[in-house]
Amino acid sequence: MGISFQCLEDQRSLLFELKNDLIFNSTRSLNLVLWNQTQDCCNWDGVECDGVGHVISLQLDWEGISGGIHNMSSLFSLRYLEKLNLAGNDFGSQIPGGILNLKHLMHLNLSDAGFRGQVPIEVSLMRRLVTLDLSYRLGYNSLEIEDLNWKMLLQNLTGLRELYLDGIHMSSAVLSQQFFISLLTFHI
Template identity: 35%
Template sequence: MKISLLLQLSFITMLVVFLIDSPVYGHCLGDQKALLLKLKNGLTFDSSRSTKLVRWSQNTDCCQWPGVSCDQKGHALVLELDSEAIFSGLENPNQSIRSSIPMELSRLTKLMFLDLSNVALKLERGDLQTLVGNLANLRELYLDEVYISLKRIGWCSTLSSSLPQLRVLSMTDCGISSPFDPVLLNLHFLSVIRLDGNNLSSIVPELLANFTKLTNPQSQ
């Protein structure tokens, strides 16, 4: 009887220690919630059409918010704001990423997946660098239909120098008319690239052949 009781107590003790030391999935860190809420408050969006941002609340765990996924420690890893009725940036030509996408986004440095596609945003000179400059862990970037006004090879050099881990790049219908520069070859892990709907003034297929890991090249 005593041995059985000791075994039960030992098991309970081990279980308590395990639960205390184990990471809590989906439990948002305070600083991550604060950054995401500041991001939301800095955006202009139609709440009647929003399905994600409109449901972000101080009273709920940010790892449970639609469009947000976290790692074991509560850092935001995934941010999906595609088709979120965000419209700040295009109505006023003097606005840029600093007013339509607050700096808090660039401070979510653990992000591995970012989707801002199909929202009415405009990235001008320096804005793309502001957006991705601190996101060195990013694996997938979706900016489809985000108007990118960068002269010459600015977009190529910015992405290649800022996102060394990038696997997927999707920038269809972004209004890019600058050259497709070989500097993108520095993205050694790139396996998917989508640039349809842009006017790229270079021979893209020849350059794409140099991406050794490319499995899904799409560009026109």
């Protein structure tokens, strides 16, 4: 359960819009299914707010979400988010470039989330990231990192301390020893 602060109305509206936009299995959902517009959204399961009432953490892992997230999703208007966990779902689409709108994001977990295609260059522009998990352990994964994106990821994410890329297809990426010295945890 989230920390008890008063939810701001715009944050509640964005979260409820997100819930309505997502396709999720209500029998598997432990959080989304319980979100109720009459309750303070800072008390919703999977939601954490700061002292002002901005949503700073969203834990939607293993919620039975399927279908993609489009670039105009209300998710990307939750601009104070510091932690986003979408692990264990089945989005079946590319990671949307709209993720760049989450400028305060420090912890991003997209592991086993069914994203496909190229990891967007926008991820390399998220300079506050401390933890990035794109790993895939469940069956076949078609998430890829090309040389150019890999190099930008290494150059730009200077604050990154944990990087999980298990199961990701990487083209002949040149791994920089200097980059890995700064990481506390690295998995490929």
